[in-house]
Amino acid sequence: MHNRFFKNKPFYLAPMAELSHRALRELIEEFGGCDAYFTEMISANALFSGGPYEKWYIDTLPNPQKCVFQLVGADSDALAKAAAYLDSFECAGIDLNMGCSAPLIRKTGAGAAWMASIDRSGELISKLRPQVKRRLSVKLRIGFKDDFEYLVRFCRRLEQEGVELITLHPRLVSEKFKRLAKWEYVARLKNELKIPVAGNGDISSAQDFIRRAQGNCDAVMVGRAAVQMPWIFAQAREIEKEDNSNTCLPSPQAQAEHDLQKQFLEYSAVETLKGARKRVPPNVFAGRAPPALEEIGIRFLELLSIHQPPDFHISRAKRFFGFFCDNLKWGNYLKNQINREESLSGIEKVWKEHFKTASTIPDSHPENL
């Protein structure tokens, strides 16, 4: 892995409804952070309905200059008004959701529905562009059909109208999460555009992250794996740093050390999940040893109770633990138990109980293969 050109490509947290909010950002920051945090999608219409949740949606902490608001909507006037409003806060930019495949969203003409018409989308961007002084970006999928030429024409129009970054989740709208993301589309799209192209989809480990960053893309975005492993960005950076320090004609001895260190980093990732603090060198996670999995879960519940409105606590905790439990051998059983709870304290009790009684070795650990 001796490619000096992938060094420091930006790593992004994906926008995820009910997940990409301040509590998760705080947790990721505690491990060392990432380069941009896309928020969960914010409905342009709902933003001005005077609802009680607005202040939670516009919370850009703990790192406003890295926060990208993602907007969803079908009405170009409402989107332009919402974009101007959100742009008035300190943030990294405004992103437009043109990729959401959920039928409820698409039926209204929002999300991936925009991809059905190049002109409608071009006109939307021309309306939005003057309202946004910060970076204006779009997140999308391949489209309704496997038609690369159409995707290129669509993205070129966005580029002409002033979009500055495109994130491609390379699946068809109809595929939802089926089949594998077609990362070759990210590389091909990047060759066709002047603006940066970020790739997103199916990254499941820090090693995977680095592999994608080495490919033909300008940035790498991760969603589900960042919920399951909030330390994934920090871990990927550490592996990257270590790989890049060996880019100049390594001597056989340096190469041997490099390989050993790499094996150790991979091993320590597994150890982290086991909660074996003392075996993880302090430099692996932004200058400090990572806490054990049990502690991370409890910390998330604490952050959730502080940084999200009470009405959202249970649904968001269940969403989070739905992914977080995938680190554990008895994860599915535990998920079901958590899903039966009706309070954060109940979830915490079940979570703690699990660690008293069950093995914490993840399924991926060599002992379980």
Ligand SMILES: Cc1cc2nc3c(=O)[nH]c(=O)nc-3n(C[C@H](O)[C@H](O)[C@H](O)COP(=O)(O)O)c2cc1C
């Ligand atoms: C629970 C959940 C909610 C999501 N919400 C959004 C969203 O609000 N906006 C959006 O553009 N994509 C959304 N996505 C899609 C992700 O941003 C991302 O494109 C997708 O999960 C693929 O990346 P991954 O394989 O790294 O998870 C969501 C995905 C999940 C799993």
